[in-house]
Each structure stands twice: as C-alpha cells, then as structure tokens.
Amino acid sequence: AQKVTQAQTEISVVEKEDVTLDCVYETRDTTYYLFWYKQPPSGELVFLIRRNSFDEQNEISGRYSWNFQKSTSSFNFTITASQVVDSAVYFCALTSSNTGKLIFGQGTTLQVKP
C-alpha cells in the first residue's frame, strides 16, 4: 500500500529564516510520482512541483528547492528566506502512473511571522 507521511504538523518561523518541510513516502511501485501542493489561507490548492521516481535531481525554483532521495524515500521541500506570503498548508502527495489514486500526506502548516 502507498503511504505519505508529513511528520511536522505545524512549523513557525520568523521571516527570512530558511525552513524545510519533510515528506516520507512508502510504495512498492518502481514507477511513481511525487507532488507538492500549497494551500494558502484562502483555501485553494495550488500545484508546486512534480517529480518522477527516475529523476533524483534536485530542483530549485526561486526561493523554493526540493530534495528527492530514493534511498531514504524522502522528498523534502525547502523555502529559503521565508516570507509571510509563504504561510500556508503544504501537502506532499504520491501516485503511481498506472492508477488513478493519489495519496496525500497529512499536511504541514507553515506560519511565517514578520
């Protein structure tokens, strides 16, 4: 069975601090995809990134970076120099490309204080 664990329920940082959100997954599939979604206080869910199981290259997009490590089954998300607008709930998710099931983690609530 597939599972996604986001052990950090809530994180609070002060603006300009770096913060890492952890995501650990379990799957028996050899081909799978990992996602991060953001849910700001307004409530909508916004896609941030997708990574497939064959691509372990880390990715950087502005202040956001993602570290995918198959050896530890982790797909962690780092925000550098956090800003108040980064305050949101962040979800990690997992799917196999052959099924329509998408499994989400419990979510991590990030609060960035000014």
Add this chain to the structure above:
Amino acid sequence: EAQVTQNPRYLITVTGKKLTVTCSQNMNHEYMSWYRQDPGLGLRQIYYSMNVEVTDKGDVPEGYKVSRKEKRNFPLILESPSPNQTSLYFCASSKAKGAGSYNSPLHFGNGTRLTVT
C-alpha cells in the same frame, strides 16, 4: 478561464437529507476526482473517474456516490448524509488520459464546506 467549479461553496444540512455537490471543469480533462479534507488527515480520495461512465473508489468511498455521464461534470452525491461527513470537499481534474499517465498535476476547485447536523 480554465477552471474547476464547485457548487455550493457552503452547505449546512441535516442528517439523512440527500444532497448533491456539483463539479464542472472546462478544460476537457478526462480525469476527475473528489477529495475530503479533515484536520490531521490531509486530503483523502473519495472517488475518481478516468473517463465518461468510468468511476472507481478511492480510499474513503463509504456514504458517497458519483456519476460521470459527461466529461465536464462529476457530481458528488450523499444519499443519506451523516455528521461524520462534515468536511471540506474538493473536486479536481487533470489531463491524464489513461494508464501510464496519471502523473499530471491536478487542478482543484475552490472547495465546498459541508456541515451535517
């Protein structure tokens, strides 16, 4: 504008009174799905549909029904709502077109907050 539209945004009802939450997308997506969001549990998949007339159970299908008679619409039906179905519901769609392609990012609706008393 490409979007997934859910209605209503807020709904308060009583136990046992049948209700339908509508979901419509204008992106010609084949894949659609329903999720419920509860504190501490993240988002859990209720049902999904890979194409018209094709639906499958997600992780928490009990107490829910769906139908996919046309590509753009995917209503969620609660035949006899109970208080444990009080939740925030999201509909989503993606351009996934079949096995091997369910890796497309989801486009989500704005959510429906349902309260069952």
